[in-house]
Amino acid sequence: MNVIPAEYGLILASVLFTLGLVSLLIRRNIIFMLISVEIMLNAAGIAFIVAGSKWAQPDGQVMFIFILTMAAAEVSVGLALILQMYHQLKTLDSDAANKMKG
Amino acid sequence: MAIIFYMASAIAVIATVMVITRHNLVHALLYLVVSFLAVAIVFYVLGAPFIAVLEIIIYAGAIVVLLIFVIMMLNLRQESVAQEKQWFSGKIIIGPLILASILLVEMLYILTSGEPAGLSENMIEAKAVGMSLYGPYVLGVELSGILLMSGIVGAYHLGRQKKKVTHRFLEKKEE
Amino acid sequence: MSDLVWLIPGLPFVGAVILIFGGTNLPRRLVPVVGAGSVGLSALMTLFIGFEFLTATPTAQSYQQVVWNWIEASGFSVAFAFHLDVLSLVFIFVITFVGFLIHLYSAEFMASDEGYARFFAYLNLFVGFMLILVMADNLLLMYLGWEGVGLCSYLLIGFWYLDEKNGYAARKAFIITRVGDTAMVIGLFILFKTFGTLNIAGIQEQAPQLWVVGSSQATLIALLLLGGAVGKSAQLPLQTWLPDAMAGPSPVSALIHAATMVTAGVYIIARTHVIFELAPIALFTVGVIGALTLLIAGFSALTQYDLKRVLAYSTISQIGYMFLALGVGAWSSAIFHFMIHAFFKALLFLGAGAVIAAVHHEHDMFKMGGLRKKLPLVYWTFLIGAASLAALPFVTAGFYSKDQILWLSWASEKGNNWLFLAALIGAFITTVYTFRMVFLTFFGEVKTQVTRVPGLAINISLVVLAILSTIGGFIEIPHSMGHVQMVTDFLSPVLPVTSIRPGIESSEWIIQLAAAILSIGGLLLAYFLYMKRPSLHFKIKNSIPHLHSFWLSGWRFDSLYDWLVVRPFVYVANINKNDPFNGPYNGVVRAANFFHRILSFTQSGILRWYLIGVVIGAILILTLGIWL
């Protein structure tokens, strides 16, 4: 059994993060965008876990818990916003919500 | 153990790719669950069993369920899938893909340019996490509490059905 | 008594203040009493003070009175002080007496005018300022008087303000003289820098020690002072304002634009003669300007239709004679001619005013005629004035004063043949246009009905001035005829006696004979052209239409200045009206708006658009991180 190189864990995190980013950029559906944000947050969490594992310290996991907390709060508020938006604009198109343009 | 890590990583990446290419929201969510589960395995392999469990319970469980609830509430029909297809055209993808790949290449470059180091295989028990969580990070815990609290209040407040109100400035313009 | 010198200019000011504040509330009968009375009192004061000054002349030949310290700042010190000597005494005498007569005349002449009190207020102010001018102990105070009379001249030319034309003439007069004044002010700066004082006596004392004859600085200062003088005295090249200044009421033309103010240039040159003597080039320039002006103005006078414009051009021409006299160093002759000119020119203007008032404000001489019978007193006094202007030999004052200038322009050490020739031709033209005027106005058939016959006040003024224009000449009679030299002797403490080229005294009678012949010849020519063969002058006129209109327009100086100065100024002012310096600032505003539009374009409201920005930013930061 080989030792897993730390870089690999971080590469996994970056790949997932990039995928989430791509999704965030190409999607117009706001729920998809929310999902993408979750993916990106999760990827960030992976990076913390990898780092924690490398130094054999619990701090990485503590950070993950904080991220988790934040993600949960974000999803709840974000979904509430999506509900409001859908109620007002009758669409999930994020481009429709452009009343704040300059 | 390493082979499990590689497999789980591969599954996570493939599942995530599937998530971001689906037109149907529910399908995408199912792949998302798969992705989260794979990541949970990765966590377990990296010696974070407590986190692996949390990942399953909260991400794959709570958050995804929340999303599904919302989708159900919105009562999306088949048209939304069609519309999603229409929005998901090839032309829009190119730009973000190029940008994202540049970003990825740069990140990979940075990650691989350092000294290679192995990961320890020691398990970090939930107790150690708990000790440090309520030890040095207690302030962060309390802040998280406040965050969750405000998240709940905010979600409740925003989620209420209100009359359609437009801002007075916009109202004037519309007249 | 001498302590009351300040009262001489003070009294007219008091009168002016009463008239200004009394305004229309003052009873109409009281207005001339205040106006003429204050000047009359001033004239009486002059008599007393002059008598005392002459009987008990101070050893310094002059009397100073500091009224108060005007300005004193870090070495620059000027007092509000009066200086009385024989030169200023002559001027004060003329100003107050002629001024009083003209006030008297105006009391009747302007009686029905709406701005009766205003008129007298201005006139009094004028007399006050003029007296300050000639009595000033330093050049700055003189400048105060100088500008003050300019202001009054402006106000009085534009007295009938409802007519735009009068306002234009007034502004023209003021601005043109102001050009000269500015040159003079610059002269004052240099004087102050050189001498550290503006006191006239001080400058006169120091100048010969500081400068040699012909020093460039003296020349520069003299030329700058001359600039002021030609402006005020309507000499070449700033003469164009005077004919237009006739827009004012006739008494104004008589007082300001003939007798007193326009001779201020003569006064200042005589007053600063020390500087001019140190600057022969400047002095020669004075003579040349005088000679040229008297010719140019004379020819213009030949062609005018307007009675008052003829007189205006003749005034320019006569002041040209005074400048000529100054230019050849005949200081006292210039002052003598100034005095005589003040008498007969005031008389002529007042007579012209009476004539014009009599014929319904008609100014064109060709529409008058035969007024000899209707206005006998005006006719006789006018004739006396005209004869004096034309310098008819022996009986007129003008003959004695002008003859002296003619003689000295040739005989003086600084004189020369050309100046003499110009003066001689000028004398001939003067007679021609003078009698052209007399014949056209008073002889021939009656063309206009007389509606207003002058009353007592006008008649008194005319008669007194006519007497003065006749006997005034006898106080200075040339060598060849009896040799009376009252003026020259009187002025000798202040003005040096003209030195004559040696060995030519005996030829004086030839000059006199020539002058007499010329003036009588001119009279005959005018008689022939305008009485005997009236059609002939039309023929002459029609055969030289261009020359005629050229002279009529005063040698086209007006259009020249219009093209050279007025139009460019107005043009530049108008193209700049909206202040081009706003441009850069508006440019800044426009740039801000431009960037505002560009940047607000990025605020599309589309979420992904912002995300792209975030990603690009992240890429940039990472790239920088990798490179550095």
Next chain:
Amino acid sequence: MAIILPGFIVTLLLGGILSWIVAKQSHLYARWISLLTLLANFIAIIIIWIQNMKSPASGSSWILNFSVAWIPSFGINFHMALDGLSLLLLSLTFFLGILSVLISWKEIQSRVGLYHFCLLWVLAGITGVFLTMDLFLFYFFWEVMLIPMFFLILIWGHENRRYAAFKFFIFTQASGLLMLLSILGLYFVHGGQTGIYSFDYFQLLGTALAPKIGMWLMLGFLVAFIVKLPAVPFHAWLPDAHSEAPTAGSLVLAALMLKTGAYGLLRFIVPLFRDAAMEIAPWAMAIGVLGILYGALLAFSQTNLKRLVAYTSVSHMGFIMLGVFSFNEVAAQGVVMQMMAHGISTGALFILAGMIYERIHTRDIREMGGFWMKMPFMGATALVFTMATWGLPGLGNFVAEFLTLVGVWQVAPMLTILAAIGLVAATAYSLRILQKVFYGSPVVSMELTDLSFRERIIMGALVISIIWLGLFPQPVLNTSIEAVNVMLHPNNKVEASVLPSLKTGDAFSLREKGGSDE
């Protein structure tokens, strides 16, 4: 005695608040309170002046001095001092302040309380600027005077008031910020050299500056002052602000606020940055001459009466630029005279424009003419002030311009000649005012009433002042000469200019200390 210096400002500030409050009861109360406040200050300053004339402060140009610590940790003192120059400008401020309340008596009918509040606060700011000897406090008052003025224009101005108010605000504010930078720069340079970090004028007076730093710091101050003055490339705000402001606003702007720029040049630029100022002096003088000619040229072509008068201000302020940077004592005296005379004459012309506007509701001179017939009294006063504008000897402006030019001639004859040509142009535009407004045939058929009793008092006071300045300028010159000379020659009179035994937290007066400053 010295407590009177902050007292001036405090009474104005309190008077402003009080009139705002009582305006709810009656507009008349607000007017009377403002009037009485200013009157009290005026009387006080005149008493100080008379006392000073009777027994001039010996050995020092400073008459009164007041200083308490404000923020000692930064070296900021509440330091005010009065010398001849400030004394003159303060009397002008209060005198014209009284008139500005009087001319608003009928003109301002909306938000009267706020109006008087703004007016008094502007005057308080100006008073502060003229008095303060602490650069931080100076900047503070510089801003205090700006903001109420902004509202005066914005709320009570004419049609285009928004544009004018913002333009005014941006110009002065931007330049003021540059000055703040320079003040801080000077503070740190001085602190770095001596170890004493202080904003006090007298402390900073002897600061030795490297030529380059000195130049930049000087430019910071200079920009603020010549925008306020204004010198020509920076004058763009002035015609708009002047022509759109209400009458009292134009009066305060032209007669007082411009003087703060001139005052700043004399008080700060010349003594603090002598070398740098000497270096740019030829350019500054050229700008002055440019201003004289350019202002005159533009004044000639304007058709808006207030705009026309505004450009005459630009022209006259050129003389101040010219005079200050000639570094000549006579010219500096001329500058002081110019401040006073211009304040009165231009102020009077703005008042006249305001009175005409009240009668015919236009500022366009093409719609005026022949007013002399109906309003001879107004015509006569207008005549006096247009005469003053072109510099008739015997009126204040002549003394000012002549002294300035005589002084400048000693250093720059060519520029003097150009400036003198400006006098001819001044004649042209002044006479144009008279011709277009008062002469010619009447074009307005409406009933015009001549000056009322209140207006006669205003104009009478101004006419008397301008003639007094023209014929008896000596009291003014005597009052300022010491102060001006100290500013021009800080080196050889440095003992006289530095106050004896300066102690923070200690209010004292030189007069009370007697001749202790030997």
